[in-house]
Amino acid sequence: MIRLMNVSCRALLVLVLGLAVCGEHALSQDETPTADDVAAEVTGSETESTKKAVQVADEVQVDPVNSDQRIESRLQEIMEATGWFDKPEVKVDRGVAFLSGTSDTKSHREWAESTAIKTSDVVAVVNRLKVAELPLWNFAPAIASLKQLGREATGVLPLVLVAIAVSIVSYFLARVGAGLTRWFTRSRIESSLLRQVAGNVVAVLIFIIGTYVALRVSGLTRLAVTVLGGTGLVGLALGFAFRDIAENYLASILLSLNHPFRVGDLIEVEGAKGFVRKVTTRGTVLNTLEGNQIQMPNSTVFKGKIINYTATPLSRQDFTVGIGFEDSIVEAQEIVMSVLKDHVGVVDDPAAIAIVESLGSATVNLRVYYWFDQTTHSPLKVSSSVIRLVKQKLTEAGISMPDEARELVFPRGVPVQMVDQLPTTPPALPQRSPSVTEPTTSVGEGDLGPEQGEVLRATEDDETVEGEANLIA
Incomplete structure (x- = not known):
């Protein structure tokens, strides 16, 4: 029994010694906790040392080349040269740099710490720099942004001027191109509307190319590509939005090509009858025999039944x-x-x-x-x-x-005369008036001439049809 107790005591002693050795080894592997870490662990809060890892030099030399005085002087000169720090002070003790003073921003404070740790023979940095508190009414950032914007605008101004000049030149080239196109197609295309459309297409193409060049010159390359790519999308969107207007415009082109009627013809469309006064890109203007004006959409005229009374003589x-x-x-x-x-x-x-x-x-x-x-x-x-x-x-x-009529009405009655004896000879019929050729x-019929000239002359002062070119002859 005594021997068994001795063996148990020896085993217990060995176990205690092993736990002690393991604990010492674990303490040698882990970092010794500081007072702040212990306090943070007890209170459950994080200090600045626990929030941010301490910066350590990439390599610590055993025999330093630079002395503490030289490191201190060099870091002092760098901080004073930047102008970001108020009353900067650098102290170096055995390779540990102590930074103090006031920094204008938090980023400059971190920059000073990073610069010090990267200095040769600096093994650690204790950053005691404080960040200056900004006043409540601080207009310095806004003023700085305005100055920066002014410098950028001044730098871009020459490009903008060149882009404006290119746009103006492209506008005049577009007008010249449209005029030349209409002049060139004058003998080849009979319809004035088609000549106008061809000129407008050429003008739009020239102006789009000029706009692209202007945007490229001003440095807005992405916007230039967007303009070229979005031209088709804009046209498609406008086509859906202004479908009726586009339909009337296309109908006016087809009417000018087909020539179903001309100015002065007496036509009837969808129950409306009158003389053709004008055909514009929006509608057809008719003047009725009563002198009234009718404006009909070109799409209705083109798709409707047209009766042309003057198509043949x-x-x-x-x-x-x-x-x-x-x-x-x-x-x-x-x-x-x-x-x-x-x-x-x-x-x-x-x-x-x-x-x-x-x-x-x-x-x-x-x-x-x-x-x-x-x-x-x-x-x-x-x-x-x-x-x-x-x-x-x-x-x-x-x-x-x-x-x-099958019924005769006598509003004043019928006089009846009673005779005693009928006449031997029938009464004479009333004499017919001599015929006159x-x-x-x-006088009422006049000269039998047509009313076309009279109606058009009576409505020639109508100001509502002025201002737009007539698309048909």
Whole structure:
């Protein structure tokens, strides 16, 4: 029992000695904690020494070449030469540099520490420099930024002037190029709008190239590339944003190429009828027979149904006349045809016709068709003159033209006279007034001329259509 206790004591002693040796070895490997580290560990806070690792020289020489006095003098001269420190003071003791004074910024404080540690034969640096506190109203950084901006602007000013000069030259070159393009295509392209578009395209290309050169000269190379790359995107975006305007512009180009009508033509588009006054890049201007103005989008005109009444010189008119059932249809046709043959406004080719259209309730209806030259005669005036002469000739020939009415109304009543004896002879009919030959034209119809000149002359003072070039002849 005693022997067993002795063995246990010896084993315990060996274990204690081993733990002591291991602890001593561990202390030799780890860094000895300082008082600040112990305090930080106890309080749970970090000191400056624990926040930032202490800077150590890359190599510590056993036999220093420079003395402490020389290191001290050199670091003192460097700190005073920079002008960043107020009352700098350097002390060196056995290779350890002590820096004191006031630094204007935190970065200069760190710079001084880095410079000292990199000095030959400096093994450690104790940085006691303080950072100067900035005043509450400190305009020095703003003034320094303004000065720096002024220096940069002064340096860039020559490049900007050259870029402006290049832009001005490119603008004038663009105008000259547009003018030369329109002059060169004057004999090759009939449409004035296409000549204008070609000139604008050349002008835009020249101006874009000039802008690119100006940006490259001013040093804005990236912006120049962006301008060239963004030109297509801007055009695409504008195309979507101003789709209706672009559609009208393209329609004006197509109208100027196709020539569906000309200035002064009487046309009808989507129920609007009038004489063509002008076609611009935005719309088509019409003047109605009543003197009103109609502005229609070019896209509507181009996509709509266009009736051009003056595209061909000859035009056909028609009217209906009803004669009595007891009258001769052939005789009435001969009378109508004789009137049309002798009329100054009716042409012989194509020939006029007078056909039986229908049998009415009280009349036989004749439909009369004739052709006239609308470039020299008005359809309204010729129709009035022809109908008037036909009525006069039918009346002279004794051909009746009864009314279609089936009910007669006597607003004052019908007087009735009772006679005792009927007359032996029928009462005489009222005498017909002697026939008077009517002229071809009357005061109301005038000279049978077309209304085109009158309508355009009446609306020539319209200021709303002035200012834009006409795209059609």
